[in-house]
Amino acid sequence: MKKMINHPEAVVEEMLEGVVKAHPQYVRKLEGFNVLVRANGPVNGKVALVSGGGSGHEPSHGGFVGRGMLDGAVAGAVFTSPTPDQVFEAVKAVDGGAGVLLVIKNYTGDIMNFEMAAEMADMENIKVASVVVNDDVAVENSTWTTGRRGIAGTVFIHKIAGAAAEKGMNLDEVKRVAEKTIANVRSMGMSLTPCTVPAAGKPSFELAENEMEVGLGIHGEPGTHRDVIKTADEITAHLVEKILEDMDYSQSEVAVLMNGLGGTPLMELYIMNRKVSSILEERGIKVHKTFVGNFMTSLEMAGASVSILKLDEELKELLDATADTPAFTQL
Amino acid sequence: MKKMINHPEAVVEEMLEGVVKAHPQYVRKLEGFNVLVRANGPVNGKVALVSGGGSGHEPSHGGFVGRGMLDGAVAGAVFTSPTPDQVFEAVKAVDGGAGVLLVIKNYTGDIMNFEMAAEMADMENIKVASVVVNDDVAVENSTWTTGRRGIAGTVFIHKIAGAAAEKGMNLDEVKRVAEKTIANVRSMGMSLTPCTVPAAGKPSFELAENEMEVGLGIHGEPGTHRDVIKTADEITAHLVEKILEDMDYSQSEVAVLMNGLGGTPLMELYIMNRKVSSILEERGIKVHKTFVGNFMTSLEMAGASVSILKLDEELKELLDATADTPAFTQL
Numbered sequence: 001m002k003k004m005i006n007h008p009e010a011v012v013e014e015m016l017e018g019v020v021k022a023h024p025q026y027v028r029k030l031e032g033f034n035v036l037v038r039a040n041g042p043v044n045g046k047v048a049l050v051s052g053g054g055s056g057h058e059p060s061h062g063g064f065v066g067r068g069m070l071d072g073a074v075a076g077a078v079f080t081s082p083t084p085d086q087v088f089e090a091v092k093a094v095d096g097g098a099g100v101l102l103v104i105k106n107y108t109g110d111i112m113n114f115e116m117a118a119e120m121a122d123m124e125n126i127k128v129a130s131v132v133v134n135d136d137v138a139v140e141n142s143t144w145t146t147g148r149r150g151i152a153g154t155v156f157i158h159k160i161a162g163a164a165a166e167k168g169m170n171l172d173e174v175k176r177v178a179e180k181t182i183a184n185v186r187s188m189g190m191s192l193t194p195c196t197v198p199a200a201g202k203p204s205f206e207l208a209e210n211e212m213e214v215g216l217g218i219h220g221e222p223g224t225h226r227d228v229i230k231t232a233d234e235i236t237a238h239l240v241e242k243i244l245e246d247m248d249y250s251q252s253e254v255a256v257l258m259n260g261l262g263g264t265p266l267m268e269l270y271i272m273n274r275k276v277s278s279i280l281e282e283r284g285i286k287v288h289k290t291f292v293g294n295f296m297t298s299l300e301m302a303g304a305s306v307s308i309l310k311l312d313e314e315l316k317e318l319l320d321a322t323a324d325t326p327a328f329t330q331l
Numbered sequence: 332m333k334k335m336i337n338h339p340e341a342v343v344e345e346m347l348e349g350v351v352k353a354h355p356q357y358v359r360k361l362e363g364f365n366v367l368v369r370a371n372g373p374v375n376g377k378v379a380l381v382s383g384g385g386s387g388h389e390p391s392h393g394g395f396v397g398r399g400m401l402d403g404a405v406a407g408a409v410f411t412s413p414t415p416d417q418v419f420e421a422v423k424a425v426d427g428g429a430g431v432l433l434v435i436k437n438y439t440g441d442i443m444n445f446e447m448a449a450e451m452a453d454m455e456n457i458k459v460a461s462v463v464v465n466d467d468v469a470v471e472n473s474t475w476t477t478g479r480r481g482i483a484g485t486v487f488i489h490k491i492a493g494a495a496a497e498k499g500m501n502l503d504e505v506k507r508v509a510e511k512t513i514a515n516v517r518s519m520g521m522s523l524t525p526c527t528v529p530a531a532g533k534p535s536f537e538l539a540e541n542e543m544e545v546g547l548g549i550h551g552e553p554g555t556h557r558d559v560i561k562t563a564d565e566i567t568a569h570l571v572e573k574i575l576e577d578m579d580y581s582q583s584e585v586a587v588l589m590n591g592l593g594g595t596p597l598m599e600l601y602i603m604n605r606k607v608s609s610i611l612e613e614r615g616i617k618v619h620k621t622f623v624g625n626f627m628t629s630l631e632m633a634g635a636s637v638s639i640l641k642l643d644e645e646l647k648e649l650l651d652a653t654a655d656t657p658a659f660t661q662l
Contacts, residue, residue, distance in 0.1 A: 002523040002524065002540070002543075002560065002633060003523075003599060004523070004563040004566055004567075004595070004599040004602065004603055004635065005562070005563050005599060005602055006562045006563050006564050006602065007562075011598060011602065014563075014601075014602045014605050015598045015601040015602050015605075016601075017605045018600075018601030018602055018603070018604040018605035018608070018623075019601050021604060021605055021607075021608035021609075021618075021621065022587075022589070022601065022604050022608075022621040022622075022623045023621070055598065056596075056598065058596065058597035058598050058601070059597055063597070192333040192334075192335070193333065209333070212333075229333065231336070231337045231338075232335040232336050232337050232345075233337050235335055236335075256353075258353070262594075262596045262597075263593075263594045263596075263631060263633075264335070264631065265387075265389065265593045265594075265628060265630045265631050266389035266390055266394070266593075266625065266628070267342060267346045267386065267387065267389050267630065268334060268335040268336060269349075270345075270346040270347075270349030270350050270353065270389070271335065271336055271337065271342065271345045271346050271349055272335055272349070273349040273352060273353050274345050274346075274348045274349035274352055276352075277349070277352035277353075278352075287352075290352065290353040290354070291353075292349075292350075292353045292657075293658075294597065294625070297596060297597070299596045299598065300594055300595065300596050300633065302333060302594070302631065304335065322662070324662050326623075327624075329660040329661060329662060330660060331653075331655050331660060331662060
């Protein structure tokens, strides 16, 4: 295992310390919990957003804590759901009196623990609502999921529901906007290499030198199939086709997220984005905005996912709103 | 070679097409040249900044073309200097009448070709000045360098000289500010893995499973030594010590760039940054601002570099100024 770490068991805590040292203007850590919240929060009268999940997906989710996106992010152990008490602490810390929306990726453990935290908050009279992101079109059920998995499309929910909250919408409205975003986004990924969870010390699966895994999940869960590595254009076309088959995007305006899984050079993401653009252009689908980079990663995995979000005027305005967080800033 | 590409010889051109498709609001490509310039440029009366070099260091340099940073970026073949005519085209395209500053990383090929472009511009009566970045404290001479290499610290020059130009400083002043930034920044890196230039098809060097290369360059040039992989804290301490030995930072305020080489998870960069912060704190050196992420990469290399910039009031103000580019936005 080649990693720049100190001790496999300490990676999450040391990472969070490093985040706070790097970005004190944006975030602080709750004493005794692996929770990052806005440095200057809670924001009075604003609906607060909390997300999180297992670590290893950086910058998700702590990197998106800041104005116009999240209020709090809960970091579980690597690829492991955070416990309910951690989520509950986040909820208490960010509530500004207008309630808290939990943005949960669809994994059985995450849902159970976030929902339990919601019940704990309810008992303390904090209004909590939740939404579950299930954007991955690859497989219907997986190792850790009933139904579709939540992957990189989640970042669109952070951005858009975050902007809705910042704009002063109430909890019901922010939830409505988040659900519309979830309904409108589809993703699919692939990978050239596995990744190694520090505490495990060895890769979670193996791929031959000429092999790729198509449709795998962000924890290395199996995808739809293995295949010989194809060209970037062929790989990209396959991912985009699966997305376009799943929802009617015709005549739409969309936002694209060309996401790297952590170990893929930006060069390759842009080469893939070239093909995404050209397919969408051919189909008469207009790209309003494109994001390229590492947004939802799987440690050092080499691979990528494509997310395509169908926009309406409301989503477009919220997507374009100002945001200022450690990992995403938009004027 | 596991890469998402179409053809090894086409990577740079296809990448640039992907960049333009992703970020038309920021950049356009000069027809027939591997040059990106601001979408809405040239800016009349403003000093323009051009940088560039071999490709494979993305987001450097095209990702930094935009308001408050560069006006143009020239992309050579992977790890290969761009030719003089490409640089000259960039200069002509961005000149807004106030002259052009070339920001060159210290590699023999880059210097030769950028200087030749400067002479070509001179013959067309475009005012051109140039600065050479040599921030790498690891080795005094290298495979492709006389003197110290230019590495990730270069991004500070883009940011600060870019802000100076945006503020309306003239060419002499922008050059003065760039030279002060160069004089004040030091960097050093290390790597856990090599990377593969697409056209070569195999890694440029080999490292054993328990080995790291300390002080290597961003093209995989040899560093100071190979060593058994140490803990993140030990590795980071070594890099920071070499930097602090090289310049007197005592009583200073600094900016830190904790840079990933492309294949390193953000988690590890933050774990390293935790140690950078604590060493600087112990020494009484105040960190004004920290940037963590992939700024100057070496394709998919796993590794990192630390850059530390000594600030004065002028540099601080320019560092903090607004910037808006594909890879770096600051409110």
